Amino acid sequence: MDLSAGATWIGAATLWLNERALALSPWIAVNKLPTLVAIAGFGAIMFASQRRARRGEAIEIRRINGLDALDEAIGRATEMGRPVLYVPGTDEIKEIQTIYSMMILRHVARKAAEFGTPLIVPVKNSVVLAFAEEAVKQGCADAGRPDTFIPDNVRYLSDEQFAYCAGIAGIMNRERPAANIMMGMFFAESLILAETGFGTGAIQLAGTARYEQLPFFVAACDYTIMGEEYFAVTAYLTREPGLVGTIRASDVTKVAAMVLFVLGVWLATAAVNEAAGTAAGRAPGAAGELFALYQRLFG
Amino acid sequence: MKREIPILLTVICGLLITISFFAPSSNPGAVPPVEPPVWQAVNAELLEWAKILFAVAFLLGIANLFRINLKQIAAGHEDRVYKAVLLVTMSGFLVVGLADTHARDLPRPLLAALVPARTLVLSDGGTLDGYVIARSQTDVTLRTGPGLEPTVIPLERIASETAPSLKLWIYDKLFIPLQATMFSLLAFYVASAAFRAFRARSLEATLLLAAGCVVMLGQVPIGNEATGGLAGRALAFLMTYVSTAGIRAIIIGATLGGLATGLRIVLGIERSYLSE
Numbered sequence: 001m002d003l004s005a006g007a008t009w010i011g012a013a014t015l016w017l018n019e020r021a022l023a024l025s026p027w028i029a030v031n032k033l034p035t036l037v038a039i040a041g042f043g044a045i046m047f048a049s050q051r052r053a054r055r056g057e058a059i060e061i062r063r064i065n066g067l068d069a070l071d072e073a074i075g076r077a078t079e080m081g082r083p084v085l086y087v088p089g090t091d092e093i094k095e096i097q098t099i100y101s102m103m104i105l106r107h108v109a110r111k112a113a114e115f116g117t118p119l120i121v122p123v124k125n126s127v128v129l130a131f132a133e134e135a136v137k138q139g140c141a142d143a144g145r146p147d148t149f150i151p152d153n154v155r156y157l158s159d160e161q162f163a164y165c166a167g168i169a170g171i172m173n174r175e176r177p178a179a180n181i182m183m184g185m186f187f188a189e190s191l192i193l194a195e196t197g198f199g200t201g202a203i204q205l206a207g208t209a210r211y212e213q214l215p216f217f218v219a220a221c222d223y224t225i226m227g228e229e230y231f232a233v234t235a236y237l238t239r240e241p242g243l244v245g246t247i248r249a250s251d252v253t254k255v256a257a258m259v260l261f262v263l264g265v266w267l268a269t270a271a272v273n274e275a276a277g278t279a280a281g282r283a284p285g286a287a288g289e290l291f292a293l294y295q296r297l298f299g
Numbered sequence: 300m301k302r303e304i305p306i307l308l309t310v311i312c313g314l315l316i317t318i319s320f321f322a323p324s325s326n327p328g329a330v331p332p333v334e335p336p337v338w339q340a341v342n343a344e345l346l347e348w349a350k351i352l353f354a355v356a357f358l359l360g361i362a363n364l365f366r367i368n369l370k371q372i373a374a375g376h377e378d379r380v381y382k383a384v385l386l387v388t389m390s391g392f393l394v395v396g397l398a399d400t401h402a403r404d405l406p407r408p409l410l411a412a413l414v415p416a417r418t419l420v421l422s423d424g425g426t427l428d429g430y431v432i433a434r435s436q437t438d439v440t441l442r443t444g445p446g447l448e449p450t451v452i453p454l455e456r457i458a459s460e461t462a463p464s465l466k467l468w469i470y471d472k473l474f475i476p477l478q479a480t481m482f483s484l485l486a487f488y489v490a491s492a493a494f495r496a497f498r499a500r501s502l503e504a505t506l507l508l509a510a511g512c513v514v515m516l517g518q519v520p521i522g523n524e525a526t527g528g529l530a531g532r533a534l535a536f537l538m539t540y541v542s543t544a545g546i547r548a549i550i551i552g553a554t555l556g557g558l559a560t561g562l563r564i565v566l567g568i569e570r571s572y573l574s575e
Contacts, residue, residue, distance in 0.1 A: 029323045036321055042555070043562055094349075096557045099564065102572045126360030127353060131572065138574040152367050156360035160474075162481035174378070188485065195488040209553035211546050219496035220488075227549035231556025234571065246563065250555040257551060 010289045017296060034298060045252050050245030059244045066205055066223035067236050070181070073203045074111045077178035083118040083153075084108070085177035087168060087193060089184020089208070090161055093127045097209055097230070101184035102128075102135045104207075104233050108181060109139025113148040121154045122171060124164040129156045165189035169196040182206040182221075183230070186213045194220035207233065260298060267291040302575060306567045313565030315341050364389070392469060399466045403432050407447045415463040417441075422458045510537060 021030045028036070053059055077084045086108055088101040105121065112119040121136060123129045133154045140149040157167035169192065172180065180197040182190075182205070190206075190213040197204050198220050206217035207225030217224045225233065228250060235243035270287035278284045319342035368382040376382065398405060398413035405414070416428040419441070429443030429450070438453045499505040516522030517534025563569035 025323060027323070028321050032321050039558065039562075042558060046559055046562065092353075096561055099572060100557075100560055103569075106571060126356040126358075126363075129360055129363060130356060134574045135572065141575070152370065154363075155367055156363040159357075159360070160478070162478045166481055188482065191488045191492060192481070192484055195492055209549075209557065211549045211553075214549070216492065219492040228552030228556045230553065231560055242568065246559045250552070250559055253555055254551065 010286055010293055014289070014293055014296065017293075042249065042253050046246055046249035049248040049252070050242045053241035053245035053248070056241075059248050061232065061236055061244065061247060064225065064229055064232070064236055066207065066225040066229070067233060069203075069205060069223045070108070070237070071111060073179035073181065073205055074108070074115055074117060076203055077112075078115040078117045080178040082176055082178035083120050084112050084179045084181065085168075085171060085175075085197075085202070086119060086121045087180070087182040087184070088121065088123060088128060088132060089182075089186055090124045090164060090189060091185035092125050093131055095185050097185040098128060099131075100231060100233075102131045104183050105132060105135040106139045106142070107234065107237050109136040110142040111139075113140040113143035113145045116145075116148060118150060118153060120171060120175065120177060122157045122164070122168050123154065124157065124159060124161070126156055126159075129154065161187065161189055165192050168193055172196050172200050172202070176200055176202075178202055180204045182208075182217070183225075183233075184208065185210055186217075191216035191220060197221075264294055264298065267294050302570070302573055305573055306570060309564065310567045312345060315345060317565065361389075392466070395469065396466045399464055402430055407442070410442070411447065413465070415465055416443075417463070418461045419452065419457050420459045420461075421452075421456050423456075427452070510541075513537060 021033070024030060024033070049059075074084055086105055088105060089095075089098055091098050093099060093102075109119055119136060121132050123132050133151065136154055137146070137149050140146050158164045171177070172193075173196070177200075180193075180202045182193060182197075184207075186193075186206075186208050187210075190208075194204060194206060194217055204221040205223045205225070206221040207230045208214065208217065209227055209230045211227070214224065214226050218226075231250075232247050234240075235247050267287065267290055271291035274285050274287040315338070319338035322336065322338035324336050324339060365386065368386055372379045372382050372386075395413060398409065402410060402414045410430055414430065417431060419427045419429070419439075421427060427441065427443055429441040430447070431439055431441055432449060433440040436454075438451050439457065441450050441452055442448065443450050493511070496504070497508045497511055499508050513530060513533045514537060516526060516530035517532075523531040560569065564572075
């Protein structure tokens with residue numbers, strides 16, 4: 001494909017970008033500029049989507065079986081007269097998945113309080129302990145039953161990964177929760193927890209955005225919430241327009257990313273072909289320059 | 300105010316950290332000259348504050364552990380012996396750790412009881428056991444002998460020094476083997492989970508089984524050899540194209556979800572993690 005017609009403006013665009021980068025360099029790390037632009041663009045799409053959702057525009061969310069099963073799992077525990085176990089992962093509160101897990105915990109606590117079912121929350125980090133106590137307390141208050149909050153059921157076990165894991169395995173075996181909900185950041189302990197829970201016959205729901213642990217949860221749990229689904233939990237459960245708008249923004253951005261990927265693949269292929277043609281003696285086109293510009297913008 | 304102040308702090312700290320991420324770092328050769336990295340200093344300071352908060356919050360964890368377990372021991376819980384072992388072990392390790400760190404300030408009886416003595420090998424071949432309480436450029440002051448009296452030893456008399464630590468001994472000899480034992484259980488759990496996952500009950504499960512078999516054959520030399528290199532090539536194809544494509548899709552989706560959540564929190568829109 002001949003792209004030589006664009007050669008003049010490509011050079012001008014590259015020059016213009018270099019000048020702007022130099023002018024901005026005292027104020028911003030120029031190599032992080034594409035990231036800033038991407039975040040600003042995503043933020044703009046997110047706010048626009050939220051506004052549209054709040055104005056009443058219907059935004060459909062596909063069914064997520066794992067989330068539909070959440071109420072069923074807590075209901076099952078209620079029928080069996082056994083507690084629900086919620087594991088918020090093993091990372092610290094600075095991890096976004098742990099923060100999000102606290103939001104899901106609040107919803108789970110509300111449901112458990114509505115059903116009058118005890119909720120056990122073992123935590124690995126003492127800062128997470130404070131957040132988890134607040135989330136459970138608030139969930140009980142949301143259900144209109146603050147009396148169902150049992151402080152001793154939010155338990156700090158250990159900061160050490162496998163000591164924490166052993167502690168949870170002990171709770172699963174001794175207190176026999178009927179539903180195990182594992183949401184957050186997990187590492188090597190994921191399979192130990194999921195298999196121990198499977199052994200006790202509990203219904204198991206797991207959710208994480210950490211792809212390395214997903215196969216273990218898929219193999220050992222009844223329902224698995226994976227990747228982006230994990231960050232859609234509160235929107236799915238509450239249907240709050242502001243949150244649903246966020247999901248739409250993610251989808252729009254993904255479509256934009258896909259278009260950019262295809263464009264990048266096309267330009268890279270054209271650049272390679274052009275380089276081969278130049279080596280064979282043909283006149284160079286603009287594909288190489290255009291791909292360099294693409295890399296400059298999005299690389 | 301209980302809700303507004305934490306939200307305000309979150310927004311301020313979030314914006315400061317974000318600005319420091321995008322601010323230019325110091326580069327003496329930059330043209331025009333770059334300002335000193337003020338934002339990086341702000342970022343470092345905030346992270347120091349976070350460390351202090353984490354340390355204080357650790358006490359919360361210890362208090363929670365003591366409160367719950369003491370209550371159950373007092374109520375005659377069937378596992379009270381294990382709970383007592385937990386509390387005694389934790390307290391013991393805490394005491395040993397503190398003694399190890401503050402050996403210089405301990406009274407003599409406690410020092411002798413809780414901290415193993417260092418052994419100095421002297422240049423004349425003799426040895427001296429004791430506790431180092433001070434060091435200078437020329438000598439070492441040691442508490443030694445039956446009365447643990449301070450003794451000054453010139454540095455040129457010391458050939459070598461060994462410093463045993465009860466804290467590290469407990470960690471190395473008890474904690475690490477226990478941790479390794481828990482980790483080793485994974486092998487059995489992987490086997491039992493794989494057994495269930497690889498049952499060909501549906502088309503998807505059959506595909507998983509086939510892919511799993513190819514990957515296992517391709518990973519071991521004998522499998523690759525037996526298939527004339529086919530398993531290795533199939534493994535490379537599955538891992539490079541199929542698996543990587545899936546992983547990247549998950550990463551992109553999760554990153555956007557995390558970004559949206561982060562933006563909502565930093566801008567104070569998401570407040571559900573706080574009580575009302």
